[in-house]
Amino acid sequence: MRLLLCLLALLLSGFASPARAQAEEAQRQVLVMLQLPKAHYRPDGSYAGTYGEGVGRQSRQHVAQSLAQAHRLEMRSEWAMPLAGVDCFVMRLPEGDTRSSAKVAEAVAEDKRVAWAQPVSLYRAQGSQQEPLYRAQPAARQWQLAELHQLATGKGVRVAVVDSGVEANHPDLVGQIALNENFVDAKLVPAEGHGTAVAGIIAARADNGAGIAGIAPQARLLALRACWQAAKTDGTQTLCTSLGLAKALYAAIQQGAHIINMSLGGPDDRLLALLLDQAQARGATVVAAMPGENGPFPANHPGVLVVGLAQPLPAGAVIAPGRDVPSTAVGGGWSLVSGSSFAA
Structure with a gap:
């Protein structure tokens, strides 16, 4: 029996390890x-095309390599963000390096060539309790969906x-779903x-005679995966990194x-805050769940609907x-x- 339990524990740890490894890897990264x-x-005289071309990009890459070498970091990737006005270089603490990514980011940011530097942070979904139900018929009477859909169905809204x-x-x-991307x-x-x-909850179909009806069944979804499902002792949790969230927001x-x-x-998070400002400046409404023990952001950002x-x-x-709240399940x-995630 003990051998069986050990094998089961080993098997479960094997399934959980990729998710844990993602979180651990993120916490070793510096942006x-x-x-x-x-x-x-453009410093290279090019006024056509996109940002990050020619001499300008080569110069930034040279600076990034110099910074990585000076601060004993490994270069991972580059991500130019014209909307944010920055070129983001993802760097990583080497294996066995006991420095904190936050302290390293502070040191890198002191270089005058750097706009700013920051560690990669972890985020969690605000409540994700799920209880097996049944093949439910539309049941959210408290939302008065029938009356709501007479006024608006989300048609034309992304x-x-x-x-x-x-x-x-x-x-x-x-x-x-109009777009389904993995970041x-x-x-x-x-x-x-x-x-x-x-x-x-947002956009389940209202015309198929099964399941539930979403709040905005004629809206189209941009499904932007910035988070992943990770095992924990009492179920699952949904984790995200600030880098994945930034790419999804972009x-x-x-x-x-x-x-x-x-x-x-x-x-x-400075980068995420900047991107939220850019989104709102372009007319987007940002909706966030009520903050809990995971942290105050993005609910505390100006203009965000909480x-x-x-x-x-x-x-x-x-x-x-x-x-x-009845909703779609895998x-x-x-x-x-249940949770503020699903109220939002």
């Missing part, structure tokens, strides 16, 4: 921002779901519980999202159902979900 030239000026993977072929989500890794987008549930802006849903929480499931709420926040079924 180094170098300023991009203004749109009307909603970015910045979350874990969405099951695009779920019966209630088929045809609802966690280079693999196909997996079906994950939290993202699938949030997507269903994609949401580029795709012209009218609404950006971020049902997660974590520490304040949604909670119960009083008390901070000034400007709104309340919405968030307990035992595997083509439905479930009850």
Whole structure:
């Protein structure tokens, strides 16, 4: 019996290790921002094409390599962000290096060639309890969906779901997803519980005679996977990194999202704050779950619409159902979900 339990524990740890490894890898990373030239000026004399071409890009790459060498960091990748006005270089603490990424970022930021530097932070979904239900009929009476849909159905609205993977072929989500991208890794987008549930609450089909009806069934979803599902002792949790979130936010802006849903929480982040400002400047409404123990951001960012499931709420926040909410579940079924993530 003991041998069986040991084998089972080993098997489970093997399944959990990729998710843990992702979190550990993220916490060893440092983002180094170098300023991009203004749109009307290029140091290499090129006024056509995109940012990051020619001599200007080579110069930034040379600076980044110099910084990595000086601070004993490994270069990982480069990501030019014209909308943010910076070129982001992802660097990493070598294996066995006991320095904290935050302290290293502070040291790198002291270099005058650097716009700023920051560690990669972890974020978590704000509540992701799921209870097996049944193949539910539309049941959210407290939302008065029938009356709501007489006024608005979300037609013509693009909603970015910045979350874990969405099951695009779920019966209630088929045809609802305009874009399905993965910013966690280079693999196909997996079906994950939290993202699938949030997507269903927003835009589950109302014309298929099965399951539930979303708040905005004629909206189209931009399913932007910036988070992943990780095992823990009492179930699963949904984790995200600030780098993955930044890439998803950038994609949401580029795709012209009218609404950006971020049902997660974590520490304040300069890059994410800048991208939220850019999104709002372009007319997007950013909706965030009521902050919990995971951290105050993005709910504390100016202009963000904060949604909670119960009083008390901070000034400007709104309340919405968030307990035992029927929604789409991985595997083509439905479930009850609870948490401020699902109120938002």
